[in-house]
Amino acid sequence: MAGDAHYEVDGSVAVITINNPPVNAFGFDVRRGVIDAMDRAEADSAVTGVVLTGGGRTFSGGADITEFGKTPREPSLADVNTRCETMSKPVVAAIHGFAFGGGLEVSLSCHGRIATADVKLGLPEVKLGLIPGAGGTQRLPRLIGPEAALDVIVPGNPVSAGKALKVGILDRIADNDLLEDAKAFVRDLAAGGMPTALRDREDKLEAARQDPSGFDAHAAKLTRKAKGLEAPHACVRAVRLAIDTPFEEGLAKERDIFIELMNGEQSKAQRHLFFAEREANKVPGIGKDVRPRAVKTAAVIGAGTMGGGIAMALANGGIPVTILEMSQEAIDRGMAVIRRNYDTSVKRGSISEAVRDERLARLSTTTSYEDIADCDLVIEAVFEEMSVKKDVFGKLDEVMKPGAVLASNTSYLDVDDIGQMTKRPADVLGMHFFSPANVMKLLEIVRGKETAPDVIATALALGKQIGKVPVVVGVCHGFVGNRMLSARSSENEPLLLEGASPSDVDKAFLDFGFSMGPFAMGDLAGLDIGWRNRKSLGQTAVIFDALCEEGRFGQKTGKGFYSYEDGPRDAKPDPWVDGLIAEKAKELGVNRRSIDATEIIERTIYPMINEGARILEEGIALRPSDIDIVWINGYAFPVGKGGPMFWAEQAGLAHIVERLEYWHGKTGNAVFEPAALLRKAAQSGQSLAAAMADKDGQA
Template sequence: AETDLAAFDTQAAELAKKARGLEAPLACAKAVRNAVTLPFDEALAAERQLFLKLVSGDQSRAQRHLFFAEREAAKIPGKDLQKRRLERVGIIGAGTMGGGIAMAFANGGLPVTLLETSEEALRRGLATIEKNYAVSVSRGSLTEEAKQTRLTLFKGSTDYADLADYDLIIEAVFEDMAVKKEVFGKLDAIARPGAILATNTSYLDVNEIAASTSRPQDVLGMHFFSPANVMKLLEIVRAEKTAPEVLATVTDLARRIGKVAVVVGVCHGFVGNRMLSARGAENEALLLEGATPAQVDKAFTDFGWPMGPFQMGDLAGLDIGWRNRKARGQTAVIADTLCEQGHFGQKTGRGWYRYESGAREPVADPDVEALIRAKAAELGIARREIGAEEIIERTLHPLVNEGAKILEEGIAARASDIDVVWVNGYGFPIGKGGPMFWAGLEGAGRIAERLEYWHQRTGRAIFEPAPALKRFAEMGSWEGAGGAP
């Protein structure tokens, strides 16, 4: 039979798009093509050459680094501690986050009870879960039988007393300290002694939440990433008084439900979101000084990210950041204006980009570019051409720098833990091994130098090189460059 090489090349081109800069999948396609077009021995020799080139390259090193980093992150002191019983899980809140977390447990075979304030909210939450499973069935990734089995694992309730005998209760309500403390007060009153109480917060102080109970030793953070039934990362937040066996039990549980767990300390935003705000600190400044959202996003996708920060913002909803800024008394001139106009991103059809009649494909919006120019003029900012290299220096270098500060403060135990967070939770390109590994490839000395340059030029604290970054530049390793263990 004749091989249709044109069809093969079309498939290979599709694969290249999905590979996002990874060399190995393309080499695989090439090896298969050679098997068709070359004599056997030549094809074999060519495959050997491809392998030798890949195995000595940075991408192979990066992926091996991540393989071991994930296993290292799962090792916590006292792993052989007596674990607590963990069979029944309760979740407070059946919204997007609570529902996704519940699905993650059901997917791992654990029965779960969702608690809501009203029957109506509960029905809505359970209907969304059923709809999500139905989508998986229609895509062929789940059988109808498996869907039915999973649905039997969900129960609903509107009464806290129903969770009195549960082993783990996770709060997934609105990101507001007063609301969370109120929930933990109720849990403290009903939960059995020794039950683990977890908060799914993205930013808030877990020590403060734990202090609102009479059992801070049983409290910790379980920061799931949205959508929680899909995203692999789980930041386990160790509070000051969290008992070691609670940490060991939850780390173990993460593996049971197919999550990649990283233990982190308490600070605003923990590891991932704290570094994310460092990565995005210059986003608006870049726009005001001359870049467009599409140029910034292109610099990111060329680097290997699945999408850039502006497209990501539109996907998540610009109103989330707006709410956060308002709560902290912060402003962002362009983003705030877009939100005031009701342009929240994909869900409203307009944000940083336009989305034509429900399409997901972002289209550059001349109104947004006009708004940026108007704001720049208002602020007396002279606009200029901004290249991809500058975009990377003003976004990814502060990202690495914040990681260095996190190591100094002992918020993360290892540089490789930070890489695991960023690859599994935020789409940092696998072939670059995570931000801290990439800093080594890029040269920590060069990163520190460029940060210093932007610090001199702008006076902004975000660019001030962290001592740990300078030590890494001198020692050539993060080991010992950080501060607290």
């Protein structure tokens, strides 16, 4: 053993095995061990080539992220790469499982790469607000060309073995035994003369050097949806260095960009989210000893927009689904939408026709509850009305087999109340999907007071299987996301009546980092939805209701808060709406004034944070980071701000409390009354998590 790298010799080939489970991260001991092993192979005259591979189930997950922000320890990952590519004997990376981030960067410093057919490769640093910082942006363009390198680096998504072989990241796919094939590969390289290291290759860069316009156009296309994030643009700058800058200088500048980003607010926020998503899987009472129930078949009640989306999500995850509706007409309508959605994905190139057909084949339909009796899981997705949902669960209780999981896709309603319609409340929980359910990542798992631990474990496992980000929450009206959204929305109409225009409010949200403001979002979703809900609850909203009474439901009618004369993508401020707002303000005796973006954020985002603190006090959310995950994945909170609770701590809890108190005094609106937990954290200078821990300790 040398550090965390195992060394052995088989004939003329030295095999160095990274040994740092579970993902073979390149921590300090691994880095030192690999360099020591390379030195040993260099000094052994009997060795003509080296194979670098990973122990256990994978090659390497990359750099050790826990070292970020700490004092660097040498040797660095860049030192490992330099040692590999400056060897006088060829080095081949034998890759299985995955090679991500620094793991792929190390393999690029080798003279050849061979992998198993199921391997995944990638440089996902951009998802942490970073760029590859150990030569990835300089070596990959020299291997496959700068435009192809952008395709890997800017989105940061995994690349399959087949694609990696096609574009040239891999040299070979192993036929049988990866290690034996890698040894044969390195013997071939040794017999054919020492290959040229990537640092010395320029051929793939020549076309872009002669005419960089294609590179620039491709970069602009890839960063178009960066939504205010710095890292995607920094990735482009770094890859451009490979075209314009000598290798060693490019490496140094790449590292400077990496350090700048690592010390910036966006990367801190994105690294917070990386750990937060993993933390969300840790649920009290759901230890490793709690086994999820098997879900081999599922049913969805309702073929509408939400039901169809949920059925697609399940089918996409490989689960056969039966969709139940009350009439064949409703089934036909729902299946037509599902087929259209899949056809659109085929046209976009996101799935093949074969994959579409496989997924459609997993979907069946029925109008009889008897036909779903043997399903392992059923998700109700009917109209958001308690009486309707209770009726459905009463029928499910009669027909579903013992042990079946009964889930409601309710957005607001009491899961415990729904569960009481059955003789098996332990099997009942909420699984709140977000529309469109086949696309949106968030899954709020609502844990009722009687929900069994293995039912929660089942929902968590299912969420991961179908590509969702699951977060366990407690029972209350609106749970976490919608409850906080209600607090954020409570001042929307007052802001308009007091002087802000819809575009003023939306622009403040866009400048904050949201992709849409609340009024544009309302027009997109349909203003009539909220109107119907308010009428059913006996509630009113002066401006919203007046728009709906005029038939202005948003994009679907061509007019809402905005006018859409030139199509749904072209929202224009409407003078008629401005006149309506001024007229309603006059009727109510409101003196209008100029309202700036700071006030808009204080009266919308701050109440939302305050409600999040109340949710934590009540135990509806387990931790502040869970709330961040909900808002990032379900409500498009800006990724670069790390979620509302993380952002609040960066902005200063004491400042937020002071402004909440100010607006509470001005408006009397209860959403501004600072939550006890928020006030405590602000006064003590603690984080919200630390203030919660103190409270729990005292309790």
